Amino acid sequence: MKNCLVVDDSKVIRKVARHILETLQFEVREAGDGREALDRCAERQPDVILLDWNMPVMSGMDFLRALRQSEGGMHPKVVFCTTENGMAYIRAAIEAGADEYVMKPFDRETLESKLQIVGVS
Numbered sequence: 001m002k003n004c005l006v007v008d009d010s011k012v013i014r015k016v017a018r019h020i021l022e023t024l025q026f027e028v029r030e031a032g033d034g035r036e037a038l039d040r041c042a043e044r045q046p047d048v049i050l051l052d053w054n055m056p057v058m059s060g061m062d063f064l065r066a067l068r069q070s071e072g073g074m075h076p077k078v079v080f081c082t083t084e085n086g087m088a089y090i091r092a093a094i095e096a097g098a099d100e101y102v103m104k105p106f107d108r109e110t111l112e113s114k115l116q117i118v119g120v121s
């Protein structure tokens with residue numbers, strides 16, 4: 001069973017993502033900010049991370065940079081979830097080490113296709 005870490009400061013979004021991912025047979029863990037997410041990754045690197053952009057304590061971008069420099073931190077595929085549709089944001093995320101991005105709000109079909117693109121479905 002593949003392991004997915006859902007990182008978002010919105011409890012509602014984490015709940016929606018968890019539901020979709022569980023129907024896709026993923027084992028799901030959650031984190032409410034980048035700092036918490038680093039702790040979860042230190043326990044065990046997930047196969048894929050759904051990562052919010054705007055969060056308190058530590059943003060998605062800062063988390064991503066720290067993750068990629070940490071031990072085993074190149075393993076997880078990272079799908080950036082954003083409401084920012086500017087290409088500059090997306091380019092910055094890819095440069096920081098994201099593998100794909102998805103616009104919020106996302107549905108099951110969209111998320112499933114992104115997971116297939118990064119090779120973890």
Ligand SMILES: [Mg+2]
Nearest residue numbers: 009052054055
């Ligand atoms: Mg947020």
